[in-house]
Amino acid sequence: MAIRIVLADDHVLVRQSLKSLLEREGIQVAGEASDGQELVGLAASLHPEVAVVDIGMPLLNGVEAAREIRRSSPQTKTDVATLLGISAKTAESHRSRLMQKLDIHETASLVRYAIRRGLIQP
Numbered sequence: 001m002a003i004r005i006v007l008a009d010d011h012v013l014v015r016q017s018l019k020s021l022l023e024r025e026g027i028q029v030a031g032e033a034s035d036g037q038e039l040v041g042l043a044a045s046l047h048p049e050v051a052v053v054d055i056g057m058p059l060l061n062g063v064e065a066a067r068e069i070r071r072s073s074p075q076t077k078t079d080v081a082t083l084l085g086i087s088a089k090t091a092e093s094h095r096s097r098l099m100q101k102l103d104i105h106e107t108a109s110l111v112r113y114a115i116r117r118g119l120i121q122p
Helices: 012-024 036-046 060-072 080-084 090-101 107-116
Strands: 004-009 028-033 050-053
Touching: 004 012, 004 036, 012 028, 012 107, 028 036, 036 060, 036 080, 050 060, 060 090, 090 107
Parallel strands: 004 028, 004 050
Antiparallel strands: none
């Protein structure tokens, strides 16, 4: 069974690129949103396992959208920083250092790396 993901970014090219990379790895992109409000609606209707969210989006930024999704759908894995009890900035710093140490250049590859090594469950 494929992992169901929603993508949220206000740049169409970014969403299309991520979708292409993820689908090549057998990950199902269930929906796409161009702003935070659209993301909240998609998460409520599609119940994805993961949301890949741009922090700087119009109408409702990614952090606010993640909080809203977490509040209304706690089973959706969107707010990693909150789950870990750290700030979003600290989570981003850890992600950046991991990517640098692993010589990984995009978030989609980092997700694939974690899945392949059993660090996260599909």
